[in-house]
Amino acid sequence: MPAGETISPVSHYDPNLVRGLYAKTKAAASELVMDKVRNEGLDAVIIQPSGLIGPWCYSRENLIQFFVEVANEKLPATVNAGCDFVDVRDVAAATIRACIQGRCGQNYILSNRTWSMKQLGLMIAAANHFQPTRLTVPLWLASAATPFTALYYRLVDKEPLYTKIALETIESNSDFDNSKAVRDLDFHPRLMQETVTDTVAFLQSIFRIDQNRILARPALRTRKVSPAGKARS
Incomplete structure (x- = not known):
């Protein structure tokens, strides 16, 4: 879908109209379900969440690794582009409601709003007073650097964050229309700040984020009383 156009739920899926094996298999499976419905x-109903984010993910997938590297002050730069992120807990709750009150044959988009990786990084840093990643690079530069970043992550035995596919995803249109889910499923996604704070706390609990890097809150100045009875700060 071109930028500037709203993405609404559809009733027909064609693998030939999407790019990438992952998207093609999802389209083929969705069309198979719709064919059985018709x-x-x-x-049956089809649930279509945007980018899932939130606590209780033990994997090392890209977005979790982004949290870890920002919080541990190991991410050299972010990009001022992003996509729509939605809390996985809100998606789980809406999926249960869809099984009970969803309308047969309908497709429900479960989305929130678009956040750039720069904005997400600032929220991660603010969640527990980390130093934010200060350098922001344009998307074209991040794309041009992918062969070098891939080599670096291979040397340190980590999954690369800014892969070609990841950058194509955050460059693509993510203006989703979730009004049908709001109407039929009472879908109301929570604030992203809550999602980020809970995710940071979870990653600390499983020792993926180094708590020693948390900056101390500014100490409150207290007034002490000298033996002579005079107050001093």
Whole structure:
């Protein structure tokens, strides 16, 4: 979908209209379900979340690794582009409601709003007073650097954050229309600041984020009383 156009739920899926094996398999599976609904009376709905984010993820997928590197002050730069992120807990709750009150054959987009990686990084830093990643690079420069960043992450035995596919994702249109989910499923995603704070706390609890890097809050100045009875600060 071109930038500037709103992405609404659809009723037909064509693998030939999307790029990448992942997207093609999702389109093929979704069309198979819709065909069963139309022709065999299958009672089903399709849930389409945007970028999932939130606590309780133990994997090292890109977004979790982004949290870890920002919080541990190991990410050299962010990009001022991003995509729509939605809390996984809100998606789980809406999925349960869709099984109970969703309308058969309908497709529900579960989205929140678009956040750039720079904005997300600042929220991660603010969650527990980390130093934020200060350098922001344009998307074209991050794309040009992917062969070198891939080599670096291979040498340190980590999954690269800014892969070609990841950069294409955050460059793509993410203006989703979730009004149908709001109406039918009472879907109301929480504030992203809550999601980020809870995710940081979870990653600290499993020791993925170094608590020693948390900056101390400014100490409150207290007034002491000298033996002579005079107050001093």
